[in-house]
Amino acid sequence: MNETIKLQLNHRSIRKFKQQKIAPEIINTLVDVAQHTSTSSFTQAYSILSITDETIKQQIATIGNQEYIATAGHLFVFLADQHRNAKIAQEAGQEISVLSSFDRFFVAATDALLAAQNVLLAAESLGLGGVFLGSILNDAHALIDILKLPEYVVPVLGLAIGYPDQQPQLKPRLPQKFMHFENTYPQDPASLTEQLAAYDETVQEYYDLRDANRRIDKFTTQITKGMQRKHPGRMKLLAAYQKQKFIGY
Amino acid sequence: MNETIKLQLNHRSIRKFKQQKIAPEIINTLVDVAQHTSTSSFTQAYSILSITDETIKQQIATIGNQEYIATAGHLFVFLADQHRNAKIAQEAGQEISVLSSFDRFFVAATDALLAAQNVLLAAESLGLGGVFLGSILNDAHALIDILKLPEYVVPVLGLAIGYPDQQPQLKPRLPQKFMHFENTYPQDPASLTEQLAAYDETVQEYYDLRDANRRIDKFTTQITKGMQRKHPGRMKLLAAYQKQKFIGY
Numbered sequence: 001m002n003e004t005i006k007l008q009l010n011h012r013s014i015r016k017f018k019q020q021k022i023a024p025e026i027i028n029t030l031v032d033v034a035q036h037t038s039t040s041s042f043t044q045a046y047s048i049l050s051i052t053d054e055t056i057k058q059q060i061a062t063i064g065n066q067e068y069i070a071t072a073g074h075l076f077v078f079l080a081d082q083h084r085n086a087k088i089a090q091e092a093g094q095e096i097s098v099l100s101s102f103d104r105f106f107v108a109a110t111d112a113l114l115a116a117q118n119v120l121l122a123a124e125s126l127g128l129g130g131v132f133l134g135s136i137l138n139d140a141h142a143l144i145d146i147l148k149l150p151e152y153v154v155p156v157l158g159l160a161i162g163y164p165d166q167q168p169q170l171k172p173r174l175p176q177k178f179m180h181f182e183n184t185y186p187q188d189p190a191s192l193t194e195q196l197a198a199y200d201e202t203v204q205e206y207y208d209l210r211d212a213n214r215r216i217d218k219f220t221t222q223i224t225k226g227m228q229r230k231h232p233g234r235m236k237l238l239a240a241y242q243k244q245k246f247i248g249y
Numbered sequence: 250m251n252e253t254i255k256l257q258l259n260h261r262s263i264r265k266f267k268q269q270k271i272a273p274e275i276i277n278t279l280v281d282v283a284q285h286t287s288t289s290s291f292t293q294a295y296s297i298l299s300i301t302d303e304t305i306k307q308q309i310a311t312i313g314n315q316e317y318i319a320t321a322g323h324l325f326v327f328l329a330d331q332h333r334n335a336k337i338a339q340e341a342g343q344e345i346s347v348l349s350s351f352d353r354f355f356v357a358a359t360d361a362l363l364a365a366q367n368v369l370l371a372a373e374s375l376g377l378g379g380v381f382l383g384s385i386l387n388d389a390h391a392l393i394d395i396l397k398l399p400e401y402v403v404p405v406l407g408l409a410i411g412y413p414d415q416q417p418q419l420k421p422r423l424p425q426k427f428m429h430f431e432n433t434y435p436q437d438p439a440s441l442t443e444q445l446a447a448y449d450e451t452v453q454e455y456y457d458l459r460d461a462n463r464r465i466d467k468f469t470t471q472i473t474k475g476m477q478r479k480h481p482g483r484m485k486l487l488a489a490y491q492k493q494k495f496i497g498y
Binding site (some may be wrong): 001003004007008009010024029031033042047048049053056084088101103107118120121122125126134137148150156157160170171176181182184185191192193196221223227228229231234241 | 253277278285287295297298300301302305332333334336337340346348354356366369374375380386419427433472475484496498
């Protein structure tokens, strides 16, 4: 046990922030941390946007359907970015068709996501809180236009950070035996729902600050309901990435 | 500055390990850290395999074409996993066709990758070192068979950790101005290669422990050469994920 692990085990997503901007030196440090994260084959195939323009912030909050996006102390968008590398290669006369493979998209997305986690933890280590925003992908087509992303660049994850103005409970996770296995993926139990009964109860005891007046659904109920949602914008995510010339094959 | 950020800024990939196993309590802590990472809509759509079987380790080392994979103190494979959630929903009579959308693959991959970064940093905080293994995807079809992954489960990243037996230099990263932008993606400079000349020199001064006898290529040269590589197995990654029923649309 040490400071880093203590911090990691205490992670809560923060969605309500004090009206206090984050000092530019802190933002620089967070980007520095991002840069020191592992990167696939040293390609550094990601970039970071800091969204400071109030109009763009509001547009992103609308896409994500979450008003707190616009009120965070700082808003990052992590980009899978092969554009810089495409340009370097093209300036050397190299053709770049490999970039349309799923593989080259995925290494770029991996770079961006590993960096994003490091940035959130660094922010938390400085007394900030934050929340990842998958919801920025609710309308990736629009977001790509708003952020003026060129070919081979796509948004993969948003991150809102700021000085916390709430103290959520720690959200109970699945028992390890359901998600950590040895060597090979195990056979399914006869009834997973039965095996998860105790965990389902634990989850129901967690009160979500977003709606503190009622108990939340069991875990298995949340998962089942989630399968019914086909967000129209999210169902166009592949098309949006393909428009940027990624995932052609 | 604090312990966590110091650790993050000092990250080096470690590829040579002492012959010392990692205590099971440490592995449990690392998995606990993974579990406390953010997860999209609380779906916990990832799993972790610990590879302890020597035959499987060797098979993965062969796929990754990196012998140090087999000699690490511990080998993790991070999985994007919607299988558990599929089963929960199906037991409740819910159809699950949404899982074949790119979106549901991508949130699962995001969960797995954020957790992976947290695990590596936690390991580093305990005096361990490690290296991410994108190379396990060189033959995803074979790996899926070896690990007996069911539908809606795919490997996304490997992680080898252990007690370090090398001290690599810190690898110089791109200056921030090339990868951190405000609000929108900037216009390209006339010549990116010219602008990167100083960085190219810095990179050449870095000596890679994997081949300490020669200077490494300039950054721009490495990137250009990388575009020439179309690893046959990696070009089949999308097909392998689609075989698992992911990324159908």
